[in-house]
Amino acid sequence: MKSFFLPSVSLMNRLSYLQKFSLIGLFFLLPIGLTLYLLISDLNAQINVIKLEKKGVAYNAAIRYFIEDVQQHRGRENILLNGDAEFKDALVQKNIKILADIEVIHSAEATFDSKWQASSTWFQIEKQWDSLQKQQNKLAPVESFSLHTKIIKDSLVLINQISSYSKLKLDSDNHTYIESLLIKLPETLETIGQARGLSAGVVAKRYLSESEAYRLITLSGTINPQFDDIKKGLLNFNNSLKFKSKLPEDIDNFGVKYVTFRFAVDKLVGANPDFTEMKPNQLFDLGTEALDAGFKLYDDGLPLLNQLLNKKSDELQQKKYFVAGFTGAIWLILVYLFVGFYLSVLRAVYKLMRAAARMSNGDLSERIYLDTKDELQSVGNAYNKMAISLDNILKERDSQEEKIKFLAYHDALTRLPNRVLFQDRLGQALALAARSKELVGVMFLDLDRFKSINDTFGHSVGDILLQTVAERLKSCLRASDTVTRMGGDEFLLILTGLSEMDQITILAEKLLLVLAKPLKLESIELTISGSLGISVYPQDGNDQETLIRNADAAMYNAKSQGRNNYQLYDIRMNLLAKEQLQMEEALRKALVRDEFVLHYQPRQHVASGQITAVEALIRWQHPKLGLLYPSEFISMAEETGLIVEIGEWVLRTACLQNKAWQKMGINPKRVSVNISSIQFQRDDFYQTVLKVIEETGLEPFWLELELTESMVMRNATMTIAKLNQLRELGVKISLDDFGTGFSSLSYLKLFPIDIIKIDSSFIQDVSADSKDAAITKTIIALSRRLKLSVVAEGVETYEQLSFLRSRKCNEIQGFIISKPLAEEEITLFLQAR
DSSP states (O other): OHHHHHHHHHHHHHSOHHHHHHHHHHHHHHHHHHHHHHHHHHHHHHHHHHHHHHHHHHHHHHHHHHHHHHHHHHHHHHHHHTTOOTTHHHHHHHHHHHHHHHHHHHHHHHTSOTTOOTHHHHHHHHHHHHHHHHTTTTSOHHHHHHHHHHHHHHHHHHHHHHHHHTTGGGOSSSHHHHIIIIIIHHHHHHHHHHHHHHHHHHHHHTOOOHHHHHHHHHHHHHHHHHHHHHHHHHHHHHHHOSSOOSHHHHHHHHHHHHHHHHHHHHHHTSSSOOGGGOOHHHHHHHHHHHHHHHHHHHHHHHHHHHHHHHHHHHHHHHHHHHHHHHHHHHHHHHHHHHHHHHHHHHHHHHHHHHHHHHHHTTOOOOOOOOOOOSHHHHHHHHHHHHHHHHHHHHHHHHHHHHHHHHHTTBOTTTOOBOHHHHHHHHHHHHHHHHHHTOEEEEEEEEETTHHHHHHHHOHHHHHHHHHHHHHHHHHHSOTTOEEEEEETTEEEEEEEEEOOHHHHHHHHHHHHHHHTSOEEETTEEEOOOEEEEEEEETTTOSSHHHHHHHHHHHHHHHHHTTSSSEEEOOTTHHHHHHHHHHHHHHHHHHTTTTOEEEEEEEEEETTTOOEEEEEEEEEEEETTTEEEOGGGTHHHHHHHTTHHHHHHHHHHHHHHHHHHHHHTTOOOOEEEEEOOHHHHHSTTHHHHHHHHHHHHTOOGGGEEEEEEHHHHHHSHHHHHHHHHHHHHHTOEEEEEEETSSSOOGGGGGGSOOOEEEEOHHHHTTTTTOHHHHHHHHHHHHHHHHTTOEEEEEOOOSHHHHHHHHHTTOOEEESTTTOOOBOHHHHHHHHHHO
16 A cells, blocks of 8 residues: 555655645645536537527517518508509609618628528529619519518518527517517518508509408408417516616507508408598508517617617626636635745744743843744744733833823814814914914804704714714814814814914815715714804904804804804904893793793684684794794703703693684694604603693693604614504694605505695695696605695695695695784684685
């Protein structure tokens, strides 16, 4: 046995490790490479078949146009030979068109290789056509018709031969479709073409022989089963598509056209046909319309076949590239592994030598990690155990010192400079600017509605948001600039080395754009913005405190301008900031002082004209500023958190008022109350609604809560759970301002809501703007299918009302009924109705 392996052992003893593994790898990869080569060859063969199929499709398409033109030529010449010269000029044009078709066929035939054996068929067809042209106007109508028909039938045979040679008939995936489209459809169109030419010739000569009648009856009876067979094959294929095609529409159109033509032919062969009522061109045009519809079906179906072949070819090409890439990857991996094995021993020795040299110089940072399983690994382990303890102690000491030093000058959450480091850098910047006569910009940034995000999604999301904002701000600044987190959601920025104000405003715009990019956190997507105030040294102050205070005032002015903007400091802003603080303080006292009032806007049923509900709308009767609308104080209430108390007051007051109306004998109507996002996100929201209903004695059915799209889409799972609780209680749920958010109509079925309120922006131009009309019709139609009631907001004109009534909108709300009314006015309004 040993003598058997002696030649192999002798060979290996003579080779280095690199040579040994190269030899082994060669014999290992040889069968793999052969297998992959055979697989790629098979894929190439399949790709070549698809290329041949596509050539066959193009060849058949060229024959299709030739057949169509020969059919028209046959019909027009038959009319001409039977005594009607109406189509004489058209016949000349058709001759020219057929010559062009023949040139296209020559080009298609040239794409086939020398193995193509059916060229003799096309050669015979050309000879027949040339013979027919030479005898033009010399043949009897029957002879001309027969020669044309022979040319067309031979062309249909050629289509079969092309389909066979180009493997189209062997395509198992699309066999039925190919047979119906490329073979059966042209045969059916030829049947219609014969009937067209024959019937038009009969009308032209004003006489119908028995043989012609028999032939027309036979042709007419053949068309129907042919069409049914084609329709079945094409529709089965269409149903398998994953996208919408024109095939069903084309099939129906073809069916209508050929039935119309067949009825005309049947009337012609009926008893005692009245030739005075018929004209050749009428029958010819009916037949042409049927043929045009059939050829359109062919033309629309052919791109689908090409599309499928292209898709199949692309898939095979991808497989081919994958196999080739996979082959290369295997080679690279094996070479990499063999070289790695060879070098592993050398690397281990090098690591041991380097560690020993560093240890002799007092450097304990080197660690030895060896992959070998021999004595060298034991040496490395002994070194590591000896050095790790001391090295860890030294690193821990250095780390703690660095951390303490860092936290003394930086914010722990965002790792931005803190107030101490900010003041130091601002002082240096001002001193340098005084010498160089440059500008220094101080920016005060406050994130808009950050408190709402914290309350809604929790502090963990708020912390991630602050960290993201910090990174985005740093990405916009130069190395010489500074961004600082002052606390909460406030950031201060220092811009140095400035010569023009434009440099500051350009950066401010850039900062706001970067902040506005959506932030995705798992299933949550947030869009944030900021209000930015800017003061500039030296015109807005010469010291740190003044510059920061003035930038703060400019920031508050930016908030008062609608947020998500920047404002340069103006001396009048200090007054505006003071007014803002006074407004906030007055808002805190407004509930205690009973300064809020509710106005009510009625809602009317479109069909009956009855008032079905009223919407409660809050107003603030400010002691100095007069009556204020929600747009003037609600955002401040949300920022300060007062919206929760105000929202509960609105809910309770509206329920009490509705109960009072019922006691006065007014027909019961629902009162709808708008709910803020902060209210709805609170865990005790359901308990609050339940408590108000119990305390006011209002039946839940007469209460409607209005939510916005953004509220219900924010956390679908939580929203559905809360809405189900409210529905079980009996409260009605409406989706307000529908169409202005980001939700999809398909999401409506997921949420337990009762009413959809179409936003007034779509109603405003609904009678003039086709897009608004289309959106409104879609919302109403889908809502009706989902059994939801639809309310159109902002209805002001009778044109709008007429449109909504025609679309069977359930209810309307707007000035066409009434503006929002105070308590006394709405009471009189309801009593009168």
